[in-house]
Amino acid sequence: MIEKRELTLIVNGRDYSVRVDPRRTLVDAIRDDCGQTGTHIGCEHGVCGACTVLIDGEPVRSCLMFAVQAEGCQIRTVEGLAKGDELHPLQQAFIENHGLQCGFCTPGFLMLATGVLEREPNISDEDLIDVLASNLCRCTGYENIVKAVRAAAAKMTAGR
Amino acid sequence: MKPAPFRYHAPKTIDEAVETLAQVAAEDGRVLAGGQSLVPIMAFRLARPGHLVDINGVAALRRLAVDGDRLSIGACVRHAAFHKPVVDGPLGRLLAAVVRHIAHYPIRTRGTFCGSVAHADPASEWCAVAAALDAEMVAKSATGTRAIAAQDFFRGIMTTALREDELLTEVRLPILPADTRFGFYEFNRRAGDFALAMALVTYRLQDGVISEPRVAVGGVEPQPRRIEQAERALAGRAPGRAAFEAAAAAVGAAVDPLEDATTSASYRRDLAQTVTRRALEQAAA
Numbered sequence: 001m002i003e004k005r006e007l008t009l010i011v012n013g014r015d016y017s018v019r020v021d022p023r024r025t026l027v028d029a030i031r032d033d034c035g036q037t038g039t040h041i042g043c044e045h046g047v048c049g050a051c052t053v054l055i056d057g058e059p060v061r062s063c064l065m066f067a068v069q070a071e072g073c074q075i076r077t078v079e080g081l082a083k084g085d086e087l088h089p090l091q092q093a094f095i096e097n098h099g100l101q102c103g104f105c106t107p108g109f110l111m112l113a114t115g116v117l118e119r120e121p122n123i124s125d126e127d128l129i130d131v132l133a134s135n136l137c138r139c140t141g142y143e144n145i146v147k148a149v150r151a152a153a154a155k156m157t158a159g160r
Numbered sequence: 161m162k163p164a165p166f167r168y169h170a171p172k173t174i175d176e177a178v179e180t181l182a183q184v185a186a187e188d189g190r191v192l193a194g195g196q197s198l199v200p201i202m203a204f205r206l207a208r209p210g211h212l213v214d215i216n217g218v219a220a221l222r223r224l225a226v227d228g229d230r231l232s233i234g235a236c237v238r239h240a241a242f243h244k245p246v247v248d249g250p251l252g253r254l255l256a257a258v259v260r261h262i263a264h265y266p267i268r269t270r271g272t273f274c275g276s277v278a279h280a281d282p283a284s285e286w287c288a289v290a291a292a293l294d295a296e297m298v299a300k301s302a303t304g305t306r307a308i309a310a311q312d313f314f315r316g317i318m319t320t321a322l323r324e325d326e327l328l329t330e331v332r333l334p335i336l337p338a339d340t341r342f343g344f345y346e347f348n349r350r351a352g353d354f355a356l357a358m359a360l361v362t363y364r365l366q367d368g369v370i371s372e373p374r375v376a377v378g379g380v381e382p383q384p385r386r387i388e389q390a391e392r393a394l395a396g397r398a399p400g401r402a403a404f405e406a407a408a409a410a411v412g413a414a415v416d417p418l419e420d421a422t423t424s425a426s427y428r429r430d431l432a433q434t435v436t437r438r439a440l441e442q443a444a445a
Contacts, residue, residue: 002165022168022212025199044161045200049266058240058269064199065270068168069214112266133351134264 007071011036012080020067027051029067030077038078038107042136049135052108053077059115059134078107081114089159090114090152099148101139108135113149121157125150163202167211174300177215178327182302184211185324191215193235196263196271197279213327221329230296230332235275239268239286250340250362251333258285258344258360264352277313278328280320280383282418283354285346287314288378291385292360295333299326307332314383317418339364343442345435346379355379356423357431359411359439363394370394375407375440380417380432389414390436399444408437 002021009016011034018033025044030053031037042050044063051062054076081088090110093099100106109132116123116131123131132145169184171177181189189211192198201207215221215235223234224246231247242259245252262268262276262285276286277297289295290310297308299322313321322328336342346358357380363373373394378384389410397403417428 002167005168021165023163023165025162028162045203046196046267047200049264052266055269059266060270061196061266063203064195066168066195066199068170069195069216116265130260130351131265134266 005068007068009034009067009070009075010073011075012077013074018067022066022068024067025063026053026065026067026070026075027062029070030062030075033067036077036079039111040104040107042104042108047136048105048108049112050105050108052111052135054111054115057115057118059112076111076114078110081110088114089155090117090149093148093152093155094145097144097148097151099140099145100137105135105137105139109137109145113152117149117153117156121153123153161203161205163199164205164208166209168214169211170214170217172217172219174218174220174327174329177213177218178300178302178325180211180213181327182325184213187211189213189324191235191275191278191327193275193278194238194271195275196267197275197281215327223330226335227332229335231335233273233331233333235272235327235329237273239263239271239273239276240265242273243268247335249338250336250342254336254342254344254360254362255289257342258289261285261344261346261355261358274328274331277331278320278322280314280318281354282317282382282384283356283358283379284384285344285355285358285378288358288360288376288384289333290314290331291378291383292362292374292376293333293336294386295331297322297328298330298332299323300329301326305329311385314385316382319382336362337364341365341443343439343444345438345442347431347435357428357435359432359435361436361439361443363399363443365399369396369398370403371396373407375411375436377411377415377432377436380415380428382418387411387414387436394440399440404437404440404444407440408433411436 016034040050042048187210190209192212221236346355375390390407393406412433417425
């Protein structure tokens with residue numbers, strides 16, 4: 001029998017005390033132990049990007065990290081984007097540009113785009129397309145996602 | 161699927177890491193660095209390590225520094241570190257050009273250079289770099305440290321000279337002379353996919369002709385390697401179509417390509433020639 005580990009995960013600034021097997025992936029811990037189900041699980045082997053969250057500001061696949069590895073890290077998920085009733089500029093732009101249809105991939109795209117725009121607000125079109133190719137969307141054909149992220153980037157830069 | 165159960169170890173020093181590895185090696189203990197290759201194969205249950213030795217907490221392994229004429233890349237240096245040149249001159253630019261071909265951005269924020277080399281996937285870009293530049297791999301165990309040359313390190317598909325109880329602590333790349341030209345070209349069906357073929361070439365010009373050519377091909381054979389026949393086809397000739405075609409043809413003749421369900425050996429041989437020629441054209445541009 002392998003002993004469970006007691007650890008504290010910091011999700012969107014809030015501490016969660018969890019008791020998990022070492023093999024517990026971060027995304028399972030975020031969803032099932034912290035109750036933050038906005039982060040979706042798609043392929044569970046690092047291909048689809050639905051589970052993308054920010055770890056200390058960087059987008060990562062949370063299915064490819066174990067929860068025990070994230071102790072002490074600042075974890076940000078889609079639940080942390082809106083401020084109360086006010087949507088994050090990226091969320092608003094996804095609505096306005098029809099950047100989602102079924103919505104399964106959306107939390108991953110939002111966190112991917114958040115991480116990238118916070119780091120590189122003036123990212124070139126070529127680099128943006130390269131980054132957005134990281135995640136899979138089977139509804140939109142990507143055009144509207146690119147448009148949405150561009151619109152949000154403009155708003156976020158103007159709001160600085 | 162969920163990975164099978166394993167015992168988890170999080171050493172804080174290199175010594176502690178290799179001692180732990182020595183204890184658990186017999187029970188299929190594995191090193192966990194970025195986890196971008198190991199964790200997926202654990203999720204598929206293709207790997208069921210009894211122990212994981214997580215080296216992410218070993219600060220000494222995050223070292224990325226120039227030591228004399230070498231760039232030393234520690235085991236925890238992530239792919240993303242190379243997005244901007246890490247050293248002045250052609251080596252830094254070469255690594256920055258290559259890193260953009262490695263999977264996707266969120267993979268590059270976690271995956272590590274040394275992890276990729278230790279995993280030794282035939283389609284690994286860093287393995288091709290290591291082979292092309294004759295990198296030196298530093299392997300440490302509880303009983304000692306040894307340096308392994310690239311040509312002795314890669315032994316086949318996901319197979320290296322590393323022993324089970326050895327940790328790849330560092331890869332050393334030679335700093336390239338300032339006038340070194342380089343080109344890297346890879347082919348895959350979609351951006352970020354595993355490459356079906358890639359070529360990395362470097363050379364210098366002396367009195368208008370090619371000197372010190374290096375031509376390495378990855379993703380084509382079980383392991384990346386320099387293709388001597390192609391290098392001979394380039395040495396002493398002026399860079400241009402004739403020399404490049406000759407080198408590409410030499411690659412095509414020299415390789416024994418892998419075959420899989422979607423890619424025949426003859427197609428891969430064709431790709432190997434094309435990526436070689438395009439990498440050479442890039443170097444000359």
